[in-house]
């Protein structure tokens with residue numbers, strides 16, 4: 391288990407504004423909880439918090455639980471990373487996906503509105519079907535799967551409740567979790583390489599990934615840039631297929647690249663995915679100081695975490 395709580399984070403609230411991280415037990419949330427400490431007085435949330443100071447309990451599907459967490463934490467900033475993030479699970483457990491990804495996001499946005507907190511909400515490139523090959527923030531959503539549908543509905547609802555909210559669309563995030571679990575693709579690849587298991591990787595799914603370290607820096611900048619509102623795309627400046635990405639990871643980790651098996655057509659039992667979801671990041675570069683990295687830089691930074 392990663393570092394969960396440093397008692398000093400509650401001590402200097404006067405100097406650092408309070409940031410509530412909703413979903414701090416997940417992959418990105420656990421990393422943001424560590425990275426944001428320099429600029430924020432961080433309070434973490436979980437459905438089953440570790441029972442230490444610095445953590446509050448929250449179930450975002452329950453409006454009363456969200457309100458209790460806000461009353462306890464009294465945040466100035468909120469990063470909403472909690473979600474049902476497994477695409478294939480969302481496809482079959484649709485009712486739960488809708489409750490968590492849409493109703494949960496609305497509950498948090500409403501609490502931010504009541505408490506005067508600035509919200510950053512995380513969405514996904516899956517709001518697009520990947521047929522266009524490049525997507526800008528104002529392109530109309532056209533999801534290919536139910537996960538993307540829930541996130542597209544959540545984006546609209548969050549913006550309606552809180553027009554000042556920052557909505558960040560992410561492609562694949564690369565890195566390791568600071569918690570014991572979470573949705574890290576890199577950790578799955580690294581684990582399978584170590585075990586000698588083949589890794590079936592689509593040659594036709596193209597993404598612009600971002601490493602979790604750079605992502606956390608950009609999220610912090612967007613939170614603190616009070617004038618920034620609406621949708622921002624975050625991803626590398628160029629793109630790579632999932633097959634090439636898995637091979638690049640294997641080679642850098644010293645694994646056997648022959649374990650990366652090309653998959654050239656979609657297979658049954660897997661939710662549909664966009665083919666080329668490249669997220670254009672011009673808007674991000676107009677607001678953030680941090681330079682958007684290339685795919686090669688993203689891979690190197692992420693693999694260095696393993």
Ligand SMILES: NC(=O)c1ccc[n+]([C@@H]2O[C@H](COP(=O)([O-])OP(=O)(O)OC[C@H]3O[C@@H](n4cnc5c(N)ncnc54)[C@H](OP(=O)(O)O)[C@@H]3O)[C@@H](O)[C@H]2O)c1
Nearest residue numbers: 413415416417418437449450472473475512560563572573
């Ligand atoms: N990872 C990626 O490559 C990627 C790509 C594109 C977009 N995103 C988006 O980025 C965000 C963060 O993703 P991630 O990879 O960090 O996800 P993750 O590892 O799956 O973490 C999800 C978090 O949501 C929490 N959660 C789930 N249901 C909840 C509920 N009802 N109430 C409160 N908390 C709940 C989980 O808490 P428990 O520990 O209690 O389950 C966990 O902390 C999500 O919005 C995701 O859709 C991620």
